[in-house]
Amino acid sequence: MQQLEALTRDAVALANGALPLSANEAEAARQLQICNACRYCEGFCAVFPAMTRRLEFGRADVHYLANLCHNCGACLHACQYAPPHEFAVAFPQAMAKVRGETYQHYAWPAAFGALYRRNGLAVALALAAALALFLVLAMRMAGPAWTQPLAGNFYAIFPHAFLATLFGVVFLFAVLALALGARRFWREVSPARDLPPGQEPLLAAARAPAAAQAAHDVAALTYLEGGHGDGCTNEDDRYSLARRRLHHLTFYGFLLCFAATCVATLYHYVFGWEAPYALTSLPVVLGTVGGLGLLVGPAGLFWLGMRRHPLQGDAGQRPMDRAFIALLLLTSATGLALLVLRDTAAMGALLAVHLGVVMALFLTLPYGKFAHGVFRSAALWKYAIEKRLPGRLQLGAD
Template identity: 70%
Template sequence: MQSLDALTQEAIRLATGDTPAEAEVARQLQICNACRYCESFCAVFPAMTRRLSFDKADVHYLANLCHNCGACLHACQYAPPHEFAVAVPQAMATVRRQTYAEYAWPAPLGRLYARNGLVVALATALGLALFLVLALALNGTLRQGPLAGNFYAVFPHNLMAGLFGAVFLYVLLALAMGGSRFWRDVRPASGAPGAAAEATHHAMALTYLGGGHGDGCNEHDDRFTLLRRRFHHATFYGFLLCFAATCVATVYHYALGWAAPYPLTSLPVVLGTVGGIGLLVGPAGLLWLNLRRHPLAGDVAQRPMDRGFIALLFLTSATGLALLAWRDSAAMATLLAVHLGVVMALFLTLPYGKFAHAVYRCAALMKYSIEKRLPSGIAVGAD
């Protein structure tokens, strides 16, 4: 005989046409809406209380507003093994993976999320093979001696700019299209002054990785820790610094006519080095935490995608720093080919991997900042 909760979930699914994952989130939020013990924990619960029911758009909005900190799971009196089986972080994570696939652009490529770990592995192998073969083909540079750090003696500048420029523009287009489709479905009826600034602050500060009381997230046990927030910050700002280094180097090359290689004390190298260190420490810490997380604190099926993205970020930084350290040696050409291969794999998988969560989470934070400035629209006891 089916349990009461299983029957409730099935009734919701049949009534709304939602997928089982969406119906499960709606079921759990109905219980949370009656309890409200976690109302002060993060943005999800105040946003939840503005609703009496949860349609498909609501479920995807709230799932992407969730930062998966785990505080509500460890505080919940209805968490497994209770028969209500409320595990909000796990249910939300399952729907988030569905969000990424449904809103991916072009739509057929959304299926890449189903086997993301394999996609990352293949993209890495393809990227490495491409640049190793190119390096061999271009005058046998892998067999040459030291080139005084001149990367363009291995790969011509126009070749690298053309390859990465085309992929980068595609990544921007794919993420923008997916994000705009998501926003079209969840956006509030009107805007609100100050909402954009607040949403930007919460995104940059990772406010909701602070747990309900600012003490941090629950990881593999009941203890609070800010490690996840700090490792996320190291990763996020490390990535931004590396991107800034590339932008500054582009200005040097095109606007000022200063060709690489640049001195170790130059702005592009300093930014890249500091960012690279952040991209070593952050992903290493996130992988360590991911390996220790409680299975109910996330979607187990999403772990290959999470870990694949973390590994690519770490390898991008590690190969980049190694290239900097040995750029004046005979190993430079090989290291450059390996580094560019890993970076190409990272770029190719950005729209179809864990990086996409940044786009949807920022959109959800924007909706929350607007929505809480508007009347709730819930009229209790109205005729």
């Protein structure tokens, strides 16, 4: 009977447009109410001004604000209600726990998101190893060429059509899963959801300039300045820009590696210039610089993460976070090793390992930190739109 009553309450809530909160969401909403009354941290980042436009915090609001949070940690050390105070306001940790839930909540397929969240590191390493083994077996079946020095000619081992098809499928899956997750997130938190009547023209006019502002904030990692320009806090209340700089190395390192692949594709299909490319060629230079960024950035973030205050994160997300860092490090390390040893007999085995790791990275992108980057970009866009709309938002629209 109790289960039936609970299901009935949930059904009524869903019919009325209100979704029940999880334990982490309810705790985040409680802390948001306290912060909204205090407002000491209002100038720290985008979360607190966005929070003050609300008097109640439903599920969509909590998801939006959790992904708008950049976890700089400044509010934890400034808060007079932080533990051991009886209010126990640990705002960065509360936001981190909700963010972790959103990775799974918006994931497509949902089962993949749940599996990766629980066993991220094991799943990532097992997937990379399985894909690398598959490629090694494919090489052995193709003949003995992979054991000979081939002057960097990857296509002597794996035909171009085979690699293009294999990576095309993996890439399209990652794009589809990310797009569907982002669509679900945006539909839930969209500014149109809680827009007061009569402001539809203002919303339409705000979208384009707000998108430009959000793009700037994403590219510059604006809110990793800690709201005061001195950076994030780590194990104590000292400020440092190290976390922001390491995020930049990771972000732009990934983009440079992706750009290297795009340029190589352009060379092949448009100009008919086939790999291997010279060490001074644009694809190799972009990939090398990006690979170095993907070595230094993730390694530094892992080191800082180990030193951060425990209330600045969610310990339950460590396997998932470390899986992403491990795949980034393995991608860069195997890619750089492949570049250095591409003229040796080791190239074939290194190529299989590198391609397996890259495929594992892309297959897991929609279910962890990379997906959060997409959700955070959407949250920044919503925040930039809200700043251009007058007055408070409608309440209780969840």
